Amino acid sequence: MSGLGLQPGSSQKRVLTVAPMPPEKIAYALARYSRSPDSIRDSIEWVRHHDSASFLESFYFQYGHASIADLGHVTVCFEGISELAATEIEDEQLWDGQARSSRYQDFSKSGVVVPPELSANEAEIYNQAAAAMLSGYAQVRERMIPYLESQLPRPEGMKPEAYRRNLAARAFDVARYLLPFGIPTGIGQVTSIRTLEKQVRRFKASPFQELRDLASELAAACASAPDCVWNADGADEPIAPTLARHAEGDEYAGRLRANLIEWAAHHLPPSEHHPPPDVDLLQPTDHLADICATLLYPVTDRPFRELYELTCSWPSPRRKELLDVALGPRSKRDELPRSFRSAPYVFDIVMDIGAYRDLHRHRRCQQVRQQYTNALNYETPQAILHCGAEKTFRNSLYAASEAIAQLPQPSAQYLLPFAARSRFLFKMDFAELEYISRLRSGVKGHFSYRKVAWEMKQALERLDPMLGSLIEATPPWVEDPLKR
Numbered sequence: 001m002s003g004l005g006l007q008p009g010s011s012q013k014r015v016l017t018v019a020p021m022p023p024e025k026i027a028y029a030l031a032r033y034s035r036s037p038d039s040i041r042d043s044i045e046w047v048r049h050h051d052s053a054s055f056l057e058s059f060y061f062q063y064g065h066a067s068i069a070d071l072g073h074v075t076v077c078f079e080g081i082s083e084l085a086a087t088e089i090e091d092e093q094l095w096d097g098q099a100r101s102s103r104y105q106d107f108s109k110s111g112v113v114v115p116p117e118l119s120a121n122e123a124e125i126y127n128q129a130a131a132a133m134l135s136g137y138a139q140v141r142e143r144m145i146p147y148l149e150s151q152l153p154r155p156e157g158m159k160p161e162a163y164r165r166n167l168a169a170r171a172f173d174v175a176r177y178l179l180p181f182g183i184p185t186g187i188g189q190v191t192s193i194r195t196l197e198k199q200v201r202r203f204k205a206s207p208f209q210e211l212r213d214l215a216s217e218l219a220a221a222c223a224s225a226p227d228c229v230w231n232a233d234g235a236d237e238p239i240a241p242t243l244a245r246h247a248e249g250d251e252y253a254g255r256l257r258a259n260l261i262e263w264a265a266h267h268l269p270p271s272e273h274h275p276p277p278d279v280d281l282l283q284p285t286d287h288l289a290d291i292c293a294t295l296l297y298p299v300t301d302r303p304f305r306e307l308y309e310l311t312c313s314w315p316s317p318r319r320k321e322l323l324d325v326a327l328g329p330r331s332k333r334d335e336l337p338r339s340f341r342s343a344p345y346v347f348d349i350v351m352d353i354g355a356y357r358d359l360h361r362h363r364r365c366q367q368v369r370q371q372y373t374n375a376l377n378y379e380t381p382q383a384i385l386h387c388g389a390e391k392t393f394r395n396s397l398y399a400a401s402e403a404i405a406q407l408p409q410p411s412a413q414y415l416l417p418f419a420a421r422s423r424f425l426f427k428m429d430f431a432e433l434e435y436i437s438r439l440r441s442g443v444k445g446h447f448s449y450r451k452v453a454w455e456m457k458q459a460l461e462r463l464d465p466m467l468g469s470l471i472e473a474t475p476p477w478v479e480d481p482l483k484r
Helices: 023-034 040-048 052-062 066-071 083-089 120-151 160-178 193-204 209-222 241-246 251-267 287-299 304-312 316-327 353-359 382-386 390-406 411-415 430-440 447-463 465-469
Strands: 073-082 096-099 184-192 279-282 345-352 366-369 421-428
Touching (some): 023 066, 083 353, 120 160, 120 411, 160 390, 184 193, 193 209, 251 316, 279 447, 287 366, 287 421, 345 353, 345 447, 382 390, 390 411, 421 430, 447 465
Antiparallel strands (some): 279 345, 345 421
8 A cells, every 4th residue: 555645755855944034924924834734935925925914913913822923033132221221131031142241341431321210410420420330340350450360370371362361351250240230231132023022011111211212112123124134135124013013011010010019018017037048948838828929029128938938827818819919900911920930949049230140041940039229238259358459349339329329219220230239039940950050150150150059059958958969069169260
């Protein structure tokens, strides 16, 4: 009996590649392809003669077939934005991109991004403090180079250029503690149209004016032809015009935060707990209490352990009241907030903003943060003390603290130096915990997050010695400073 199907080795080509196309058109072509017996060649030809905007408006925006927008990808670069804005831009789980590194560039002459909502007088206070911080940054770096040369002689076999490059990177590792969150940077990202739409909606609801302005600029860019073109084909065609027309602000996120802040102010008792260690691991067993505690975490300044123990003690009516507050403004198209996502291990971490910028890249775990602050003091690298730059470092932090106290929120957060310690929540499974702890504790890493990664392993060993022993993390006292 002869088969009717294609046989391996038949003459028909089974793997076909597709040249770059406008994101909305490739999304339309692949969506049609999934719903038709035609070859992809036929689907692409079909799209040439049919309106992709009408299709997306009907099936994506009206009928909610969100997966269609995952099929079209857009490359977008953000230039001249603040590090604060960069952190918010990257806060997507389905995101691929790179930000400019603080390890390989001198920021002493870069200036700062001034929050657009500041008055002229406030902007003057902001700029003076930022200038003091950047001056301190340059002085610390200058002191670090001779100190490192005295501590780390060039090994035989290492080329002088490589040696100087490694020393410079180490000096920047220390000096970056004085970079303000308003330091300018750039990001290149590759995302689906779906993620891009979520970004626009999230930016429009941001408490930061810079992000709200970026939302408008991003929507305008999607409605326009690309700025950078590889070849002439499609150079005049808008990137994602349908997205630009339909992306509205995420009203649910704004109302959710405001409602939770008000509820917490009226229902939470005074805090009486002593702060837990900087890396505190919990393994929640009460799933509902975990959700309630995570809802409250970003709108308070309390440790997660305190909130979890409190919500564990609540009767069912109190828990339901909080859930009603959280879900009341939610529409059918709004996703549940991250607070409803659970994982077996919950790390409440107090760390400097610079370390968070690096660990924030691990998007396979659920991340929730509290407001950036200097209320938890500043991190001081040991090398600052050893190289004789302590006075410069302290004076720069003092100038920042004085100015922050005079500026309104949330604009004051732009002046927070990378040294500022804040509180961050990371929820993950064992595989992600093993990956972060093993990778980020390595000798190539920055000493700040190396310490966090090592303490994550130690915390798991105390909770579950067998699983903890499986993590091959590198202790922070094991160093190879000239390795990159």
